[in-house]
Amino acid sequence: MTYCGFKVAMVPPMAMTNRGPSSLRVDYDRPVDVLRIVRGEFTDYEGDGMPNGLELDYAVEDNSACGAKVIGFERNGWLDEIDALAALVAVHLSADPKTVKQAIRRAVT
Secondary structure, three states: EEEOOOEOOOOOOOOOOOHHHHHEEEEEEHOOOEEEEEHHHHHHHHEEOOOOHHEEEEOOOOOEEEEEEOOOOOOOOOOOHHHHHHHHHHHHHHHHHHHHHHHHHHHHH
16 A cells, blocks of 8 residues: 555554553544544654654654654545555554554544
8 A cells, every 4th residue: 555655564563562552542632633643651752754744753762663643634634544544553553553543533533
């Protein structure tokens, strides 16, 4: 699958340490149109900006993938591209794409 020039591989989830899949949290702040996805405990992080408002977050402590956020979720058309967003985030977090998709849908409806 390709989205915005990025090839998204559908890979099985890998084992995770302190940021396990059961600790996936998704929150959508509708007034400011920001979707935030966090895996594990909140931590200091740095983000890597991608097209269409997507930012992939990495823990400062150990550079592990710890979350993602979408600035301008609806404005950038992600509401109609939840499958693609879930696939991108799932690869980043080594999570199950279906789990990520379900969590995003719950947050935005």
